[in-house]
Amino acid sequence: MTTARLHTDPRSLDQARRTIDAVSAAFSTKVVGQQNLRESLLIGLAAGGHVLIESVPGLAKTTAARVIAEAVAGGFGRIQCTPDLLPSDIIGTQVYEAATNSFVTQLGPVHTNIVLLDEINRSSAKTQSAMLEAMEERQTTIAGTVYPMPEPFLVVATQNPVDQEGTYPLSEAQTDRFMLKDVVAYPSVTEEVEMIHRMDAGRYDRGRPSAPVVGLDDVRALQRVVRQVHLDPALVRYASELVAVSRDPQRFLPPKLARLVEYGASPRATIAFCRAARALAVLSGRGHVIPDDIAALAHRVLRHRLVLGFEAAAAGITAEAVIDAILHSVRVP
Numbered sequence: 001m002t003t004a005r006l007h008t009d010p011r012s013l014d015q016a017r018r019t020i021d022a023v024s025a026a027f028s029t030k031v032v033g034q035q036n037l038r039e040s041l042l043i044g045l046a047a048g049g050h051v052l053i054e055s056v057p058g059l060a061k062t063t064a065a066r067v068i069a070e071a072v073a074g075g076f077g078r079i080q081c082t083p084d085l086l087p088s089d090i091i092g093t094q095v096y097e098a099a100t101n102s103f104v105t106q107l108g109p110v111h112t113n114i115v116l117l118d119e120i121n122r123s124s125a126k127t128q129s130a131m132l133e134a135m136e137e138r139q140t141t142i143a144g145t146v147y148p149m150p151e152p153f154l155v156v157a158t159q160n161p162v163d164q165e166g167t168y169p170l171s172e173a174q175t176d177r178f179m180l181k182d183v184v185a186y187p188s189v190t191e192e193v194e195m196i197h198r199m200d201a202g203r204y205d206r207g208r209p210s211a212p213v214v215g216l217d218d219v220r221a222l223q224r225v226v227r228q229v230h231l232d233p234a235l236v237r238y239a240s241e242l243v244a245v246s247r248d249p250q251r252f253l254p255p256k257l258a259r260l261v262e263y264g265a266s267p268r269a270t271i272a273f274c275r276a277a278r279a280l281a282v283l284s285g286r287g288h289v290i291p292d293d294i295a296a297l298a299h300r301v302l303r304h305r306l307v308l309g310f311e312a313a314a315a316g317i318t319a320e321a322v323i324d325a326i327l328h329s330v331r332v333p
Helices: 010-030 035-047 061-071 087-091 125-137 190-201 215-227 234-249 267-281 293-300 310-315 319-329
Strands: 049-054 075-079 094-098 103-106 112-120 141-142 145-148 154-159 179-182 261-263
Touching: 010 035, 010 061, 010 190, 010 267, 035 061, 035 154, 035 179, 061 075, 061 112, 061 125, 061 234, 075 103, 087 125, 094 141, 094 293, 103 141, 103 145, 112 179, 125 141, 125 154, 179 293, 190 267, 215 267, 234 267, 234 319, 261 319, 267 293
Parallel strands: 049 154, 049 179, 075 112, 112 154
Antiparallel strands: 094 103, 141 145
């Protein structure tokens, strides 16, 4: 691999790092622990990608998304997904006004900087598809008129893996729009005790929102710096080879695992690797990507893009086990 060159201006990189540190500190004041979740949300914010979170209820997912929005002085919208939720409840609709004898467009809650789709798998497929244009094209279309999304724009969606009754599994087209998928675990005893202490101190009172620590212009500047981070062609190939193994597991993985993989990841996975790795490099204070950045993102980039057969569930083999095998099968540059 050739020596990495710093393409970003050092002063811009320092400013980007200060922005990251400020938002990260604001996150830590309200959310105890959950370092992986913090990192995933910061990567999504810096790289302009969306994040899917899987966990049981009560693990501060809503709080985390709201704190990020408050820290960057951005708009925040929360959409509780239910089976009777309509696409117009998300993107908006036209309302007739008798006073003017005309229709007026009312934009839905998705038209804001950070959107939380709570329990996205409880909404119908038709409603889920209403988010595709917003997430991919950064716009919505209402009555033939296109309404661009504000920048920055981050969708944080959650799903509950426990109670699957009355849910609608996300399609591959929907999950592929998420740059990362994070799985949030229970806090430790120490972290849970600290949560109670902060609650008793009034930190979570409704009348005490987090004060903004940066502005939206700072986030946009951060995103520009991330796009300038140097990514060596050898690392692009490394990411592409990881994705390629998921598509042709019979050639590279042990037969026991290979036969469990029905479908591999699309080219969006390689794009996600490259964009997220650049953001992770900035989080680490670097202007260039290293192989460890790619490897550290493998689970979050691939776990929701691998489609495993029913035999995997029967054998207790998870997507994470397959991803570990994929990492071992590709030479690190």
